[in-house]
Amino acid sequence: MSDWRPTASFDALGRRAALLMAVRQFFAQRGVMEVETPLLASAPVTDPHIEAIAARHPADNDTWLYLQTSPEFAMKRLVAAGSGPIYQICKAFRRGERGRRHNPEFTMLEWYRPDQSFDGLIDDVCAIVQLAAGADLAVIRRSYRDLFVEELELDPFAASLSELRNCAQHHLELSFDSEDRDTWLQLLMSAVVEPSLPADQITVVEDFPASQAALARVEDDASGHAVAKRFEVYYRGMELANGYDELRDAGELVRRIRADHSQRQQAGLSMPPIDRALLQAMQAGLPACVGVAMGFDRLAMLHCDATTIDEVIAFPLERV
Amino acid sequence: MANYSTNEFRSGLKVMLDGEPCSILDNEFVKPGKGQAFNRVKLRNLNTGRVWERTFKSGESLEGADVIDQDMEYLYNDGEFYHFMDPTTFDQVQADLKAVGDAASWLKEQDVCSVTLYNGAPISVTPPNFVELEIVETDPGLKGDTAQGGTKPAHLSTGAVVKVPLFISQGEVIRVDTRTGEYVSRVKS
Numbered sequence: 001m002s003d004w005r006p007t008a009s010f011d012a013l014g015r016r017a018a019l020l021m022a023v024r025q026f027f028a029q030r031g032v033m034e035v036e037t038p039l040l041a042s043a044p045v046t047d048p049h050i051e052a053i054a055a056r057h058p059a060d061n062d063t064w065l066y067l068q069t070s071p072e073f074a075m076k077r078l079v080a081a082g083s084g085p086i087y088q089i090c091k092a093f094r095r096g097e098r099g100r101r102h103n104p105e106f107t108m109l110e111w112y113r114p115d116q117s118f119d120g121l122i123d124d125v126c127a128i129v130q131l132a133a134g135a136d137l138a139v140i141r142r143s144y145r146d147l148f149v150e151e152l153e154l155d156p157f158a159a160s161l162s163e164l165r166n167c168a169q170h171h172l173e174l175s176f177d178s179e180d181r182d183t184w185l186q187l188l189m190s191a192v193v194e195p196s197l198p199a200d201q202i203t204v205v206e207d208f209p210a211s212q213a214a215l216a217r218v219e220d221d222a223s224g225h226a227v228a229k230r231f232e233v234y235y236r237g238m239e240l241a242n243g244y245d246e247l248r249d250a251g252e253l254v255r256r257i258r259a260d261h262s263q264r265q266q267a268g269l270s271m272p273p274i275d276r277a278l279l280q281a282m283q284a285g286l287p288a289c290v291g292v293a294m295g296f297d298r299l300a301m302l303h304c305d306a307t308t309i310d311e312v313i314a315f316p317l318e319r320v
Numbered sequence: 321m322a323n324y325s326t327n328e329f330r331s332g333l334k335v336m337l338d339g340e341p342c343s344i345l346d347n348e349f350v351k352p353g354k355g356q357a358f359n360r361v362k363l364r365n366l367n368t369g370r371v372w373e374r375t376f377k378s379g380e381s382l383e384g385a386d387v388i389d390q391d392m393e394y395l396y397n398d399g400e401f402y403h404f405m406d407p408t409t410f411d412q413v414q415a416d417l418k419a420v421g422d423a424a425s426w427l428k429e430q431d432v433c434s435v436t437l438y439n440g441a442p443i444s445v446t447p448p449n450f451v452e453l454e455i456v457e458t459d460p461g462l463k464g465d466t467a468q469g470g471t472k473p474a475h476l477s478t479g480a481v482v483k484v485p486l487f488i489s490q491g492e493v494i495r496v497d498t499r500t501g502e503y504v505s506r507v508k509s
Binding site: 191 | 327337348349350351352353355356357358360373375376377378380
């Protein structure tokens with residue numbers, strides 16, 4: 001056994017280092033400031049599908065802190081306090097996420113720009129994907145709805161629960177059932193729609209169902225459906241980025257946290273505390289801004305032409 | 321039997337699915353950045369050999385299957401059943417042709433095979449990676465012809481047919497890789 005050795009080659013680690021440098025240069029050229037926020041947080045995200053890893057408070061044995069699942073909350077506090085455009089490259093942690101493209105400890109590239117439009121943000125994300133891929137790639141923008149209609153002949157906003165279930169059962173052998181629309185939508189998206197996206201160009205998927213808004217603003221689209229001003233970016237079958245036109249309404253945030261909590265309660269999950277500092281910051285006033293999170297390890301996979309995350313990180317979970 | 325959750329699924333783990341013992345071949349964790357995580361799992365049904373693909377919600381679990389792989393010595397074939405013996409306890413089991421499958425063409429008495437037992441009964445047999453078998457019939461050998469690289473079919477004592485180099489003759493013992501069914505070398509007696 002040679003378990004003390006890294007899983008990534010030094011050639012890959014060298015390419016990863018070069019990509020880090022190129023990304024920092026990209027932001028320096030655009031006047032975006034690099035920041036660092038704490039990895040330990042008093043409250044994790046409330047998202048029902050993300051579990052934080054808890055750690056004991058260094059000064060108080062009875063209090064738990066959480067390894068951040070993304071730097072989102074702390075960075076928004078900086079933006080609300082008037083930082084201007086900022087980016088961060090940092091570690092984020094998520095319980096149980098291990099696979100070919102997942103490690104529970106991973107590197108996130110996240111940025112917020114109060115000085116930019118939604119379209120400008122998409123352009124920047126695509127520029128970074130091209131930087132990582134080392135190629136000039138075509139970009140296509142598609143709405144979530146159009147992709148479902150085209151690939152599955154199913155309108156994700158209008159379809160009934162049983163239509164969604166039948167469609168999923170038609171495409172996949174399943175071991176479970178669900179009464180939750182989003183579970184079916186997410187399954188169809190990740191198991192059927194995503195693999196059908198063209199591998200040789202960047203696909204930007206926009207206008208997600210409002211139920212999957214996370215912290216993005218929701219507005220009505222031309223056909224009157226409430227859609228989240230949120231986008232995801234895919235290339236070579238990999239999800240690389242999640243971007244938002246950021247929600248700024250503290251009251252709406254509280255409503256979404258409550259909805260998360262009731263979903264967590266039903267699923268028998270832990271009930272994490274709520275980040276008061278974030279709510280206060282949003283109440284004080286988050287400027288209109290766009291923000292995005294990109295999985296840096298996946299960008300490194302593109303840069304190294306790797307098929308597993310283990311090829312671009314020195315020590316994955318099993319070797320820490 | 322213990323229960324195994326999707327994050328414990330590893331290739332080789334034996335679990336029960338739809339009442340059938342299965343061996344996990346592949347477990348792919350799929351998670352959208354925002355949303356439910358799933359595991360797309362490939363399993364081999366150990367009774368039928370068929371491969372199943374099944375999608376689980378992450379965190380679901382399956383019961384472990386009472387399946388063990390046991391090294392056993394091949395004894396004899398009584399015309400219907402193949403008999404194997406545990407060389408330490410002398411316990412014996414009989415396997416039908418369905419369980420023995422392709423292994424039948426490599427079974428030589430006293431060779432040690434891996435027998436997969438489900439609830440104590442054999443459901444599959446894996447022969448040793450390499451077996452040494454006698455050639456019972458092949459075209460006459462060509463002396464000195466070692467470099468040309470041609471091959472000819474040779475019938476082995478177990479009934480298997482493998483391609484051998486032209487210089488090999490009837491009555492010789494050869495080493496065969498059972499995973500590929502290919503000739504490896506001549507065995508000097």
